[in-house]
Amino acid sequence: MGADRRVEDARLKGPRVEEAQVEEARVEDVFTGLADPTRRRILELLAQKGVGTATSLATELPVTRQAVVKHLAVLDRAGLVKAEAVGREVRYRVEPEPLAAAARWMSLRAAEWDRRLSVIKEIAEAPEEGPDVR
Amino acid sequence: MAAQVVDTIERDVLIAAPPRRVWDVITQTRHMGTWFGMPEPTSADFRPGGWVVFDHEEFGEIPVLIEEIEAPRRFSYWWALVGAGKGTRPTDGNRTLVTFTLTEEGDGTRLRVVESGITAVRADDAELEARFKDNTEGWTIVTEDLRKRVEEVLSAAG
Numbered sequence: 001m002g003a004d005r006r007v008e009d010a011r012l013k014g015p016r017v018e019e020a021q022v023e024e025a026r027v028e029d030v031f032t033g034l035a036d037p038t039r040r041r042i043l044e045l046l047a048q049k050g051v052g053t054a055t056s057l058a059t060e061l062p063v064t065r066q067a068v069v070k071h072l073a074v075l076d077r078a079g080l081v082k083a084e085a086v087g088r089e090v091r092y093r094v095e096p097e098p099l100a101a102a103a104r105w106m107s108l109r110a111a112e113w114d115r116r117l118s119v120i121k122e123i124a125e126a127p128e129e130g131p132d133v134r
Numbered sequence: 135m136a137a138q139v140v141d142t143i144e145r146d147v148l149i150a151a152p153p154r155r156v157w158d159v160i161t162q163t164r165h166m167g168t169w170f171g172m173p174e175p176t177s178a179d180f181r182p183g184g185w186v187v188f189d190h191e192e193f194g195e196i197p198v199l200i201e202e203i204e205a206p207r208r209f210s211y212w213w214a215l216v217g218a219g220k221g222t223r224p225t226d227g228n229r230t231l232v233t234f235t236l237t238e239e240g241d242g243t244r245l246r247v248v249e250s251g252i253t254a255v256r257a258d259d260a261e262l263e264a265r266f267k268d269n270t271e272g273w274t275i276v277t278e279d280l281r282k283r284v285e286e287v288l289s290a291a292g
Binding site for chain 2 (some may be wrong): 110113120
């Protein structure tokens with residue numbers, strides 16, 4: 001997938017390409033992490049309570065503890081939660097940084113649209129030339 | 135924390151040229167490569183459902199699927215966000231929709247671009263679906279709902 005992720009940068013010409021590359025790999029995981037209502041609910045619960053375990057979360061959700069464990073694994077992989085072993089328990093907290101990274105990536109993509117629009121403006125405002133310009 | 139994840143990018147610019155001229159710049163192949171930041175398309179079928187194909191020297195073919203084309207007001211297309219290049223076509227799980235609208239403003243044109251559906255992309259979805267077959271709700275998300283919820287999570291996280 002690494003090569004594929006870099007392909008997006010074919011559209012990201014300019015000095016910010018490298019920064020965008022770094023962000024993009026993470027951003028995909030963040031979007032995957034968020035792409036499920038149960039996982040979003042888990043994030044909300046953890047944000048509200050500060051900390052939670054698979055067992056405590058399962059009591060507030062219409063899914064099994066086993067399903068919560070799987071969702072937490074996806075969130076963990078996306079870096080959206082931080083796991084900490086306390087005795088036999090694993091406690092989870094929300095990790096807000098990846099969400100901020102996703103927001104930054106969106107800003108870069110928006111900046112790239114600004115660049116494209118300014119190119120379109122420049123061409124459209126230039127004196128028309130060439131036989132196929134109507 | 136002030137950050138939020140927003141699903142849609144919206145940008146606009148005022149251009150001192152009539153809509154017809156702006157339309158030509160957006161939809162003529164000789165200009166498309168320039169503003170895309172790629173070589174001129176190798177093929178272009180300008181109708182809804184038609185393909186415009188760019189051939190990037192490093193990443194290979196990048197096909198773009200036209201959704202709407204209503205001269206000189208509205209042009210929209212799908213492209214792949216995840217796994218783009220090497221001929222990867224935009225599909226439900228990997229694509230975003232880009233929509234240009236042109237509006238007359240004074241002697242010029244207001245050109246607006248909206249790219250939407252970014253949070254609907256799915257990374258490694260085959261693997262994830264295999265692991266979470268019990269998830270009957272699917273992976274498509276309602277983006278507005280997501281935006282709201284992320285903001286809630288972030289504001290709750292303080």
